[in-house]
Amino acid sequence: MDRRLDPSIRVVWLVSGLIWAVVPLVALVIGWAFGVPGWLLGVLGAIAVVVGVTAITYPLARYRNWAWRLRDDDLVIRHGVVFKLERWIPRTRVQYVDIAGGPIERALGIRTLVVYTAGSGLLSVSIPGLPQAEAESLRAELLAWSVADAPEEPVGSTAEPTRPPDDVGDPW
Amino acid sequence: MTTSHPLPGPDDPGRLHPLTLVAGPIRQLGGWIVPLIIALILGTRSEGAFGGFGFLVLILAGTVASQVIQFLRLRWWVDHDAFHLRTGLLQVENRTVPLDRIHNVDVTEPIFARLLGMAEVRIESAGSSAADVNLRYVAADQALTIRDGLRGLAGAAAPTESEEATPEDRILVHTPTSELLVAGATNNRIGALAVAAAAVVGVLFEAGVDPEALFDVAGDLVRPGVWLVVIVIVAAIVVGWLVSIAESVLRFHDFTLTLHEDEARRTHGLLSRSSGRIPLARVQTVRVEQPFLRRWLHRSTIVADTAGSVSAGISAGTGTVSPIEPDGRVPELVSTMLRRPGTDATGLHPVSRLAIRRAFVRAIVPIVLLAAVPAILFSPWWALVAAGLAIPAWFWARARWAAIGHRLDEDLLVVRSGVFTRRTWFVPTAKVQAVGVRRTPFQRRLGLADLRVESAASADGTVVVIDLELDTAHALAERLSDRSSATAFVSDGV
Numbered sequence: 166m167d168r169r170l171d172p173s174i175r176v177v178w179l180v181s182g183l184i185w186a187v188v189p190l191v192a193l194v195i196g197w198a199f200g201v202p203g204w205l206l207g208v209l210g211a212i213a214v215v216v217g218v219t220a221i222t223y224p225l226a227r228y229r230n231w232a233w234r235l236r237d238d239d240l241v242i243r244h245g246v247v248f249k250l251e252r253w254i255p256r257t258r259v260q261y262v263d264i265a266g267g268p269i270e271r272a273l274g275i276r277t278l279v280v281y282t283a284g285s286g287l288l289s290v291s292i293p294g295l296p297q298a299e300a301e302s303l304r305a306e307l308l309a310w311s312v313a314d315a316p317e318e319p320v321g322s323t324a325e326p327t328r329p330p331d332d333v334g335d336p337w
Numbered sequence: 338m339t340t341s342h343p344l345p346g347p348d349d350p351g352r353l354h355p356l357t358l359v360a361g362p363i364r365q366l367g368g369w370i371v372p373l374i375i376a377l378i379l380g381t382r383s384e385g386a387f388g389g390f391g392f393l394v395l396i397l398a399g400t401v402a403s404q405v406i407q408f409l410r411l412r413w414w415v416d417h418d419a420f421h422l423r424t425g426l427l428q429v430e431n432r433t434v435p436l437d438r439i440h441n442v443d444v445t446e447p448i449f450a451r452l453l454g455m456a457e458v459r460i461e462s463a464g465s466s467a468a469d470v471n472l473r474y475v476a477a478d479q480a481l482t483i484r485d486g487l488r489g490l491a492g493a494a495a496p497t498e499s500e501e502a503t504p505e506d507r508i509l510v511h512t513p514t515s516e517l518l519v520a521g522a523t524n525n526r527i528g529a530l531a532v533a534a535a536a537v538v539g540v541l542f543e544a545g546v547d548p549e550a551l552f553d554v555a556g557d558l559v560r561p562g563v564w565l566v567v568i569v570i571v572a573a574i575v576v577g578w579l580v581s582i583a584e585s586v587l588r589f590h591d592f593t594l595t596l597h598e599d600e601a602r603r604t605h606g607l608l609s610r611s612s613g614r615i616p617l618a619r620v621q622t623v624r625v626e627q628p629f630l631r632r633w634l635h636r637s638t639i640v641a642d643t644a645g646s647v648s649a650g651i652s653a654g655t656g657t658v659s660p661i662e663p664d665g666r667v668p669e670l671v672s673t674m675l676r677r678p679g680t681d682a683t684g685l686h687p688v689s690r691l692a693i694r695r696a697f698v699r700a701i702v703p704i705v706l707l708a709a710v711p712a713i714l715f716s717p718w719w720a721l722v723a724a725g726l727a728i729p730a731w732f733w734a735r736a737r738w739a740a741i742g743h744r745l746d747e748d749l750l751v752v753r754s755g756v757f758t759r760r761t762w763f764v765p766t767a768k769v770q771a772v773g774v775r776r777t778p779f780q781r782r783l784g785l786a787d788l789r790v791e792s793a794a795s796a797d798g799t800v801v802v803i804d805l806e807l808d809t810a811h812a813l814a815e816r817l818s819d820r821s822s823a824t825a826f827v828s829d830g831v
Contacts, residue, residue: 238822249781253772253814255822260462261434261469268427282770283463283644283793290771308419308435 167232173273174231174294175224180269182220189213233292235306240280242292254290258282262304266297276300280307344486347421350412356453357474361404362397363449364473373397413472420460420487422470434470438462439491442484446477456480460487509601509673510594510659514586520638520661521585522578523630589660601641601674603657615656615674619643621768621794623658623674625667625682625761632759635664641674642794655794671763675749682751682761685742691783692741692804696734698779701727743788743802745813747820750790752800762800766820768792774810786810790817 193209226246233242240259243251263279270276270293277293278300295303345351366373376393412423420439422432443459450456456477459468475483590607601615626638639658658674668681708723733756742753750769753761773789780786788802788810805813 239818241818245776247778249776251774251811251814253818255769255771255818257822257825258770260438261432263430263432265425265428265430267429271429281462281469282791288770288791288793288798304433308433 167234170228170231170292170294171273171275171296172228172294173275174270175228176273177267177269177275177293178224178227179221182223183217186213186217186220189216228294231294235303240290240307242290252290254280254282256307256310259307259310262307264297264300264304278303343482344415345413347414347416350414350421350423351475351479352413353408353411353472354453354455354474354476355408356455357408358401358404360447360450360453360455360474361407362400364447365400365404366397413470415487415490420470432470434460434462436487436491439487442487442491443468444480444484450474451477458483505598507596508593509596509670510592510603510662512589512592512605512660512662514590516636516661517586517589517592518582519634519636520589520631521582523628523634523636524581524585585660589657592657592660594658596673599676601656601658605657605660613656615641615643615658617674617676620674621764621792621798622800623671623763625671625763627759629757629759631661636661637664637667638662639667639670639674642792642798644793675763675765677749677765680749680763682742682744682753682763685744685751685753688738688741688743688802688804688809689783689785689806690738691785693731693734693738695779695783695785695804696737697731700730700734704730738804741803743805743813745816750800750817752790752802754801754803764790764792764800766817767824769817769821770798772814772817772821774807774814776807780804788813 189209189212193206193213196206196209223246227244230246230249231242231244233240235241239256240254241251243249260281260283262281264276265279266276274297275294276297277291278295280290280292282288282290292303373393373396406426407424410424410426414421415436418436420434420436422430422434424430424432439460440463441461443461444456445459446456450473453474454477455474457474458470458472458480460470460472461467462469472480472483587607588611589605592603592605594601594603596602599617601617602612603615604610604612620641621644622642624640624642626640627636631637638660639662641656641658643656658670662670672678672680704723704726708719708726712719712723736756737754740754740756740759742751744751745766748766750764750766751761752764753759769790770793771791773791775787775789776785784807785804786807788805790800790802792798792800802810802813
């Protein structure tokens with residue numbers, strides 16, 4: 166069963182996307198103040214509209230395409246709108262875990278979980294949009310495996326997170 | 338091991354030393370601090386430089402401000418099973434490193450920190466070549482307490498290594514100089530230029546243009562000065578080729594790889610003698626490379642990618658196993674480096690034939706675009722050039738497809754790809770860190786996907802099999818994840 170991100174992550178993505186939309190808007194205003202020819206203003210305006218529309222619709226598409234699942238042996242995630250990416254991280258490969266949150270995320274009560282595997286800290290996988298309790302519980306589960314454990318024994322899953330999972334009909 | 342330890346717990350977390358506010362900016366600005374201060378002093382006296390002065394003040398203020406935030410916000414503590422670190426003001430980060438994942442703890446004292454009575458603690462997990470946790474800076478004696486406390490809790494032991502050569506040492510590789518001449522001569526850098534030149538001449542020939550006539554025409558139209566330039570370019574290529582040969586000989590002179598217990602030791606070099614060690618346990622992948630000229634001569638280069646360790650003084654990197662080796666000896670050497678007898682690259686499966694179409698389209702689109710400009714501006718005959726290039730583009734796309742092969746055994750993944758340089762990777766499943774499947778929009782339409790296998794090797798750690806059928810990619814990913822999770826990853830073991 167796939168788990169989805171918290172819907173409020175769309176707000177975070179929307180805000181950061183809109184910051185990008187400000188750039189052509191500012192260019193538009195400056196251009197208008199300096200009496201730039203009309204057709205150029207039109208072009209800038211069109212760019213601003215395109216960027217703005219993308220900034221609003223892209224987070225929605227991104228949210229629809231984000232899913233993850235913690236299985237007995239590994240963590241699986243999939244995301245991506247244009248370029249689709251799926252990743253498998255065996256639980257025995259998790260070295261350490263970060264839970265991070267910017268100001269907007271923390272105001273909305275969500276966090277990003279970053280999972281690190283071996284290799285100069287560059288191999289990491291992030292799951293954004295996790296409610297804080299869910300992030301902490303996922304972290305505890307991922308770190309529950311220890312080197313001393315016999316590798317053949319499957320790591321049992323603990324209590325399910327509180328949000329009901331959505332069935333997306335994937336043959337996973 | 339006692340159950341209580343003198344390290345701060347969750348209720349009373351540790352912080353950085355206050356003098357970090359002095360040492361931190363010094364470290365961040367580094368060598369710039371002295372000229373910066375001089376510039377500031379001069380700036381206060383001169384009026385014209387106000388803008389620059391303001392900018393410098395901003396830099397210094399920004400550095401100090403970030404240090405202040407770091408100092409005020411950083412907390413660290415140890416509980417019964419992990420080391421915790423919390424940093425950040427706007428972006429808050431909580432890092433949790435389980436004690437049994439801690440591979441090593443180091444204390445270092447950069448000079449300015451030492452003068453102020455402080456030290457840096459670096460905590461490193463398995464397979465990292467950079468520290469995963471940096472405490473900059475704490476009081477020097479507290480640093481030692483942290484190191485000893487964590488080492489005791491983690492049970493980490495320093496690896497011991499013997500230095501003397503024992504009679505059981507086995508020479509794996511000894512490269513004669515004649516072979517090094519071949520290595521330098523078959524380096525792809527020069528070969529690619531020659532191939533490109535030959536390809537252009539070949540295409541013109543195919544398109545019905547006589548190269549001889551072309552030179553005559555060019556000679557009439559163009560001033561003699563240009564021919565001088567052409568001669569100089571040709572001479573530069575030839576000289577570059579000779580330099581490449583000389584460089585190979587000098588660098589790898591008397592290359593010797595010796596097996597000493599579980600470590601491969603190499604020495605090489607004429608002017609300066611280099612040596613390196615490859616502990617076999619640290620090998621993540623073994624790579625066999627064949628620039629195409631070398632392939633014709635049935636020779637290969639063998640390279641081992643290793644995970645690093647700050648404590649053992651080994652950086653993650655790429656160690657040459659053999660600069661040039663006859664193909665016949667490659668399986669034996671790869672088997673030795675992987676400690677897996679009988680390893681070879683036979684029986685590889687191809688990927689989907691749709692990969693040819695995808696590669697062809699990717700090659701032809703830039704050709705068409707590049708030909709469109711002169712076709713519109715000058716003459717439509719340029720379209721003929723594009724059409725002419727389409728044929729070699731298709732051959733190249735097909736060669737690219739034919740070069741890709743993969744095989745997943747119980748404990749080993751073998752991947753081969755590349756036209757100009759053929760590469761074969763050998764990745765033990767025990768060294769796989771994570772697996773990915775990636776699809777571009779074009780691949781999605783064709784039902785293809787790339788398989789990306791990540792190991793703890795350095796920059797080249799990701800092995801990619803492109804353009805597999807989607808079901809095959811998923812099946813391989815599941816099997817790899819399954820086999821990888823069945824083993825514990827301990828960078829010094831396995």
